[in-house]
Amino acid sequence: MASRSNGRILHGFGLLAVFAVAIFPVYWMVSSSFKTQTDLLASPPVWLFTPTLGNYAEVFADQKVTSAVVNSLIVAVFSTALAVVLGTPAAFALARYDFRGKSDLWFWFISNRFISPIALALPIYILAQGLGLLDTHLVLILVYITFILPIVVWICTDQFRSIPKELEEAARLEGASQFDIFWRIYLPLGLPGIAVSAIFGFIFSWNELLYALVLTRRDVQTAPVVATSFMSGYELPWGKIMATGTVIVLPVTIFALLVSRHMVRGLTMGATK
Amino acid sequence: MSFLRLQGIQKRYGPVSVINGVDIAAEAGEFVVFVGPSGCGKSTLLRMIAGLEEVTSGQVFIDGQDVTGTEPAKRQVSMVFQSYALFPHMSVRDNIAFGLKMSKVPKSEIDRQVAEAARILQMENLLDRRPRQLSGGQRQRVAIGRAIVRHPKLFLFDEPLSNLDAELRSQMRVEIARLHRDLGVTMVYVTHDQVEAMTLADRIVVLRGGKVEQIGSPQTLYDRPVNTFVAGFIGSPKMNFVAATLTGRDARTVTVAHSSLATPVRIALRDDAQTKGPSVGDTVTLGLRPEHLVLGDGPNRMILTADIVESLGGSTLIYGQTKARETMILEAPGRRTLTKGETLSVGFDAAQAYLFDATGQAI
Amino acid sequence: MSNPARRTNPGYGRWTPFWFLAPAVVALFLIGIYPTLFALVTSLRQYNLTRSRDGFPFVGLANYQAVLSDPTFWDTLARTARFFLVVMPVEIALGLCVALLLHRPGLNFLRALARVTLVIPLATTYAVVGLLGRLVFNRDFGVANSFINLFGFPALDWLGNSAGAFAAICVMDVWQWTPFCALIFLSGLSMVPVEIEEAAKLETTSHWALLTHVQLPYLLPGFTAMLILRSADVLKLFDVVFTMTRGGPGAATELISIYIQRVGFRVFDLGTASAQALLLLVITILLARLYIRFFYREIE
Numbered sequence: 047m048a049s050r051s052n053g054r055i056l057h058g059f060g061l062l063a064v065f066a067v068a069i070f071p072v073y074w075m076v077s078s079s080f081k082t083q084t085d086l087l088a089s090p091p092v093w094l095f096t097p098t099l100g101n102y103a104e105v106f107a108d109q110k111v112t113s114a115v116v117n118s119l120i121v122a123v124f125s126t127a128l129a130v131v132l133g134t135p136a137a138f139a140l141a142r143y144d145f146r147g148k149s150d151l152w153f154w155f156i157s158n159r160f161i162s163p164i165a166l167a168l169p170i171y172i173l174a175q176g177l178g179l180l181d182t183h184l185v186l187i188l189v190y191i192t193f194i195l196p197i198v199v200w201i202c203t204d205q206f207r208s209i210p211k212e213l214e215e216a217a218r219l220e221g222a223s224q225f226d227i228f229w230r231i232y233l234p235l236g237l238p239g240i241a242v243s244a245i246f247g248f249i250f251s252w253n254e255l256l257y258a259l260v261l262t263r264r265d266v267q268t269a270p271v272v273a274t275s276f277m278s279g280y281e282l283p284w285g286k287i288m289a290t291g292t293v294i295v296l297p298v299t300i301f302a303l304l305v306s307r308h309m310v311r312g313l314t315m316g317a318t319k
Numbered sequence: 320m321s322f323l324r325l326q327g328i329q330k331r332y333g334p335v336s337v338i339n340g341v342d343i344a345a346e347a348g349e350f351v352v353f354v355g356p357s358g359c360g361k362s363t364l365l366r367m368i369a370g371l372e373e374v375t376s377g378q379v380f381i382d383g384q385d386v387t388g389t390e391p392a393k394r395q396v397s398m399v400f401q402s403y404a405l406f407p408h409m410s411v412r413d414n415i416a417f418g419l420k421m422s423k424v425p426k427s428e429i430d431r432q433v434a435e436a437a438r439i440l441q442m443e444n445l446l447d448r449r450p451r452q453l454s455g456g457q458r459q460r461v462a463i464g465r466a467i468v469r470h471p472k473l474f475l476f477d478e479p480l481s482n483l484d485a486e487l488r489s490q491m492r493v494e495i496a497r498l499h500r501d502l503g504v505t506m507v508y509v510t511h512d513q514v515e516a517m518t519l520a521d522r523i524v525v526l527r528g529g530k531v532e533q534i535g536s537p538q539t540l541y542d543r544p545v546n547t548f549v550a551g552f553i554g555s556p557k558m559n560f561v562a563a564t565l566t567g568r569d570a571r572t573v574t575v576a577h578s579s580l581a582t583p584v585r586i587a588l589r590d591d592a593q594t595k596g597p598s599v600g601d602t603v604t605l606g607l608r609p610e611h612l613v614l615g616d617g618p619n620r621m622i623l624t625a626d627i628v629e630s631l632g633g634s635t636l637i638y639g640q641t642k643a644r645e646t647m648i649l650e651a652p653g654r655r656t657l658t659k660g661e662t663l664s665v666g667f668d669a670a671q672a673y674l675f676d677a678t679g680q681a682i
Numbered sequence: 683m684s685n686p687a688r689r690t691n692p693g694y695g696r697w698t699p700f701w702f703l704a705p706a707v708v709a710l711f712l713i714g715i716y717p718t719l720f721a722l723v724t725s726l727r728q729y730n731l732t733r734s735r736d737g738f739p740f741v742g743l744a745n746y747q748a749v750l751s752d753p754t755f756w757d758t759l760a761r762t763a764r765f766f767l768v769v770m771p772v773e774i775a776l777g778l779c780v781a782l783l784l785h786r787p788g789l790n791f792l793r794a795l796a797r798v799t800l801v802i803p804l805a806t807t808y809a810v811v812g813l814l815g816r817l818v819f820n821r822d823f824g825v826a827n828s829f830i831n832l833f834g835f836p837a838l839d840w841l842g843n844s845a846g847a848f849a850a851i852c853v854m855d856v857w858q859w860t861p862f863c864a865l866i867f868l869s870g871l872s873m874v875p876v877e878i879e880e881a882a883k884l885e886t887t888s889h890w891a892l893l894t895h896v897q898l899p900y901l902l903p904g905f906t907a908m909l910i911l912r913s914a915d916v917l918k919l920f921d922v923v924f925t926m927t928r929g930g931p932g933a934a935t936e937l938i939s940i941y942i943q944r945v946g947f948r949v950f951d952l953g954t955a956s957a958q959a960l961l962l963l964v965i966t967i968l969l970a971r972l973y974i975r976f977f978y979r980e981i982e
Contacts, residue, residue: 215369
């Protein structure tokens, strides 16, 4: 019995360690965001300190940060919405129809998940420059579709395939057109999957740095780009950087916790079920 | 011209043939039941009438029109699915109204029709619920309601009662029979349950392996099954079959002997078997229904060894063995107690005996 | 018999799938394929924005030749491979341990808490992870140094020397991606039928035997999936390293994506960078085909 309770204690310690390590860097960021510059630069680092809201005051007063957050929001919301609008009909077709080249098409959608952004960033940069689209919301919204669309297609195809075929047959007997079936049956019933894929889309586009860095200059810099831009100069404003980081990470963390059950599915796109 | 006619229907999935040339005709207002073991093609056939399944060859006529190439929605048929196929995100009202909405019926007319259907099916109080808030029987009723509002020419039922428990099943069976009587509409009903087939049908189609074995009224199938398959499928408990030997024959009758039969039995031949059929010395199958066997009484006697007794309360099933070790069941009224190994004398009327040749065809 | 007018089903016209698919296909084609083709053309030209006065003459495969004979390109690829070979085994080993801890029955609250917490590193904005790395591994006031001080080691200038910087980006990657491996392993473990696991526990008390004989077969598909997905991700890895070290000091942490970005957007030699990007794309597509061939259930 002794070894059994030892095992239990070890188990508990192990789990606590997992919890502590997983949360520590984020904890450190959040706590640093409440430190004064003096506390931040203390060596060794201080664990107990008088919290200050000064960093946040500075962040929210900085128009660069606030407009970057707004930019990120615009880009994430519109790219996700566009990907859902484009992706759900495609997922419906992949889930319900039989046609030649279907699996090839599906592979092509999914393989976009693997494309390295840097491989696309260059040509898109040149094209956007030619079209005068550099430093616009539109170019980011369009580019982000390349990685959101595969996720929407994957998750929604899966979700649509789980809808019983009899519902579609019943609707057909009742005179519903294919569009009616998609619009009145599949979309409402597929809503949970659509929501999960939209949340993933939002997280991924919110977090994106490389395209945003390359394709924007001044007007539509997104939050990660602005956070990165503070990293120059001799004495870094660590409190402000950490407060900005916290502001950026907070919404996606909440979303991620909402879809935590689907996290692996979203990241691997269903390779493991 | 029949109201519903299937002509030379075949269905293949690649090399696999599931329906091999089926011809069926039904009159307006008839209740037709397709019955058969699973995999016999009965559901496929129904789905071909609905237009949900492609016909490989052959033609489907509804009300005199060739609908083989017609869209399901334009065939004016309604279908009740085994899983009910109710739209889970819509209220009962919207489920029933769906088809009317699709055909752009005016709102006031839809309301009237839905109210009418709800009245017929006694579910006025359920209209604003969602399907998942309903019991199995209620869902069944909604599915039927969705079918009747469109006033179809033809009602199709695909094993509609198989998801219900025994009590509800018999209750819904009565309701469907009443609906058929009240609406007077043609219905085609698929089931694997011969009791449903016997109780509901005007006309039963027995299917096996994608072919029609026999079509006829319940009485015909019971009294004059064309082969051992139909004979065994219709009736519960199943008909007893024993291998007997033909010992004599004249123009209209034959004599068969069996080691457990006290004396050979003289049985009348079917009209069509009088000119051909087996000759003396051939092995034939003698079929006897459990409910036609009488313990210790009757003109012809069979000697069995008692095995097990199952009491059904009001009646008793007695399992016995012939000398050739064939199991026989007989249904006796009241309660009986028997000891294993006891010798039973079982009587039957030769007019209620069935005879089949070596290939299983009735003679 | 094959008279098409009689084919009533499957209930949609020949072109119906096309209309549902067209918007997504056209969009992905315009945003994904067209630029790639454009890059192909660019990679065959001399395309240096800082010397645009020369025009952009066609140079054939010269850019590819230059890239393939460029030792820096091979160095960054080798460095990327080294990075993968360092972090992957660590992430797999730690991930497996974490998964086993989470799979073990009992302590339900702690298990649920730890499981939910694992999602946080995965969702944290990569760029912010890099910023955090800068703070945590700071020579003067970084918490990493005060941690190693606890064990009696002297403070290090992590980001100021090659080995330290490389180690630092590895640590951040391990922090962020171990949960990924853990969650995949965990979902594999949860596929093991409970009866089989319990039957095995009646036979043996050895955790190792249980793992290798009973659970391993259920872990293997996820294992291969994470190898290929992570290798694709490492080829894409940019944000964390860029914000943490910009590839420095020197070229100590210059992974392939960082290098191509530097050539393209700091040197503005788009011809060469396009050639590099396309080579990277080929590698990624090969990986993707491999991955898809192995893991995706065919969509019938």
